[in-house]
Amino acid sequence: MKIGITRFPGTNCDYDVEKMVQHFSHTPVWLWHQDKFDIQSVDAVIIPGGFSYGDYLRCGALASRSPVMSSVREFAEKGKPVLGICNGFQILCESGLLPGALTRNEGLKFIDDWSSLEVDNPNSFFGSRLQKGQTLNLPIAHGEGRYWIPAEGLKKLHDHQQIWLKYKKNPNGSMNDIAGVMNEKKNVVGLMPHPERALALWMGGQDGMEFL
Amino acid sequence: MKWGIRIMPREVLLDSQGRAVEGLLKQNHFQLSTCRVGRYIELDLQETTEENAKIEIKKMLDFALYNPLIETYTIERLNL
Numbered sequence: 001m002k003i004g005i006t007r008f009p010g011t012n013c014d015y016d017v018e019k020m021v022q023h024f025s026h027t028p029v030w031l032w033h034q035d036k037f038d039i040q041s042v043d044a045v046i047i048p049g050g051f052s053y054g055d056y057l058r059c060g061a062l063a064s065r066s067p068v069m070s071s072v073r074e075f076a077e078k079g080k081p082v083l084g085i086c087n088g089f090q091i092l093c094e095s096g097l098l099p100g101a102l103t104r105n106e107g108l109k110f111i112d113d114w115s116s117l118e119v120d121n122p123n124s125f126f127g128s129r130l131q132k133g134q135t136l137n138l139p140i141a142h143g144e145g146r147y148w149i150p151a152e153g154l155k156k157l158h159d160h161q162q163i164w165l166k167y168k169k170n171p172n173g174s175m176n177d178i179a180g181v182m183n184e185k186k187n188v189v190g191l192m193p194h195p196e197r198a199l200a201l202w203m204g205g206q207d208g209m210e211f212l
Numbered sequence: 213m214k215w216g217i218r219i220m221p222r223e224v225l226l227d228s229q230g231r232a233v234e235g236l237l238k239q240n241h242f243q244l245s246t247c248r249v250g251r252y253i254e255l256d257l258q259e260t261t262e263e264n265a266k267i268e269i270k271k272m273l274d275f276a277l278y279n280p281l282i283e284t285y286t287i288e289r290l291n292l
Binding site: 057058061062065094100101103104105106107108146148149150173 | 221224225226228229232275276277279281282
């Protein structure tokens with residue numbers, strides 16, 4: 001399978017995601033932020049973490065309006081799978097492909113730690129082997145990971161089983177302990193933790209192996 | 213024609229920056245009830261009428277400058 005990996009100025013988890021993709025014998029395809037791409041040329045898209053455009057204006061705001069994201073939007077609208085990790089999750093929320101927003105951590109600190117997560121609703125493409133209620137341990141590294149959505153939006157997330165992952169111990173003040181969400185069609189997903197940083201025991205854990 | 217745009221976090225949202233600054237000021241014995249922190253953007257436009265300038269600014273706001281889910285804005289004409 002060919003998996004597109006977006007690159008913006010400031011993306012810094014691109015090689016980690018490339019390794020994850022190769023680990024599962026898929027072919028990584030780089031997608032440059034200034035270029036649109038043929039949506040037939042890849043089977044899935046991953047938007048890696050980092051600090052795209054230096055987090056200027058709002059995290060993910062500038063990246064979400066870049067040419068590559070217009071192709072990602074077109075790709076997503078066809079029902080094709082898109083995963084956003086950390087800054088990638090912020091970009092997807094800013095682009096409106098995922099509901100809600102990621103705001104500054106409650107304690108203002110940048111958190112770099114391991115987090116214990118629970119699968120609220122499994123996704124059929126990314127992490128399809130995961131079971132509802134399963135516990136995972138993944139690294140987190142973010143300053144703006146506090147998920148927020150208005151009350152009516154939160155109700156919709158619950159009603160449509162769009163909450164993907166929850167923190168077992170909330171690290172950042174995220175609403176309802178949300179660590180990852182899906183769109184209504186479930187083909188676009190985003191999470192703040194980093195599965196690509198947990199692929200082997202020497203990395204501290206290998207629960208990231210469940211995500212492709 | 214120069215314009216200023218004040219962007220503030222919505223009241224319903226926890227303004228963690230504002231809360232931290234408020235805490236700092238209070239710890240240092242300044243008298244205040246609350247503090248909120250937003251951002252300010254200056255734009256210099258070629259538009260000759262206020263009406264057209266405001267239409268353009270609104271387009272820019274909707275395109276990228278603010279996130280309606282978490283922020284509100286006010287626009288003001290600057291005489292610089």
